[in-house]
Amino acid sequence: MSLFPRVRTRVRTWVRTWVRTRDRTSARTWVRTSVRRWLRRIPATVVLLAVVVRDLVAANLKVATEIVTPGFQMHPGIVRVPTRTRTPMEATILANLITMTPGTLTLEVDPETYDLYVHSLYLDDVEEFRAHIARTEDRLLEVMR
C-alpha cells in the first residue's frame, strides 16, 4: 500500500469541502473548525498513550518475575481475536501495540477480515483476553477515526 494516494485523496477532500463551503463560511472559520477537530483528538491520544505505557510496565514486570522464578507458571496459547479495524494502517498499529506489550505476540493477520491471531503467555480466560484487546482497540480507533 502506498501512502501517497491516500494523502492525495485527503487533500482533495479538503480542497473540495473548502470550495463547496467558502461562499457560506469564510476560510478562517473553516480552518478554525478543522484545527478544532484535530485538537479534540489530543485527550484521547494522551489516554491511549497512558494506558499503553501502564500495560507495558505491568506486563514487563509479570514476564520478568516469570523469568527469575524457577519453573513455569505460564500457560500460553494462541487465540483468534476479531477486530473492528478496517484499514491496513489501523490493523498495523493495533498489531504493533499488542506485540509491544510483553507476553503477547501477534502471529498472523487475516488479510480479509483483519482478525488477529495472538500468542499470549498468560491465557487464563480467552474471553477476558479478547475484551482486554477490544478496550485498547476502542481507544485506538477513537484516536484514528
Added chain:
Amino acid sequence: MSALTLIGGVLVGAGILLILLAAIGIVRFPDVLTRASAATKAAGLGVVLVLAGVAFLFGTLEAAVKLSLAVVLQFLTAPVSGHVIARAAYRSGSPLWEGTHTDELAVYERRAGRHTPGTTAGRRPR
C-alpha cells in the same frame, strides 16, 4: 552529582537490567514463541529506558530530540521483527511447548492450505 545524572543513571541501569532479564528469558523459555515474547520485551522497554537515560545524561535539547526520535522508531520497528520471526517459526512447523493449551491459528493455517506439522492442534484446553 546533579539530579540529571542521577535520573539518567537509574534509567540506564533499569534498561540494562531488563535487557539482561530478557536474555536469560531467551535461554530459559521452552519454545520459539515464548522466546520471541521475551526478546521483543528487551527491544521494547529495555532499549527505550537506556535511550531515555542517555538523553538525561547528555542533558541537552539536541540529544533529547534525537533520542526521542530513536525511541519512536524503536517502538515502530521492534514489534515487526518479533512478529515476523514468530510467524516464520510457526509456519515452518517449529514445535510448540507442551504447556500451550489453545491453538486457534492451526485452523486458519489449515484453511489457507498450509501444512502445520509442529502444532498442538486438537489439544484440549486445560
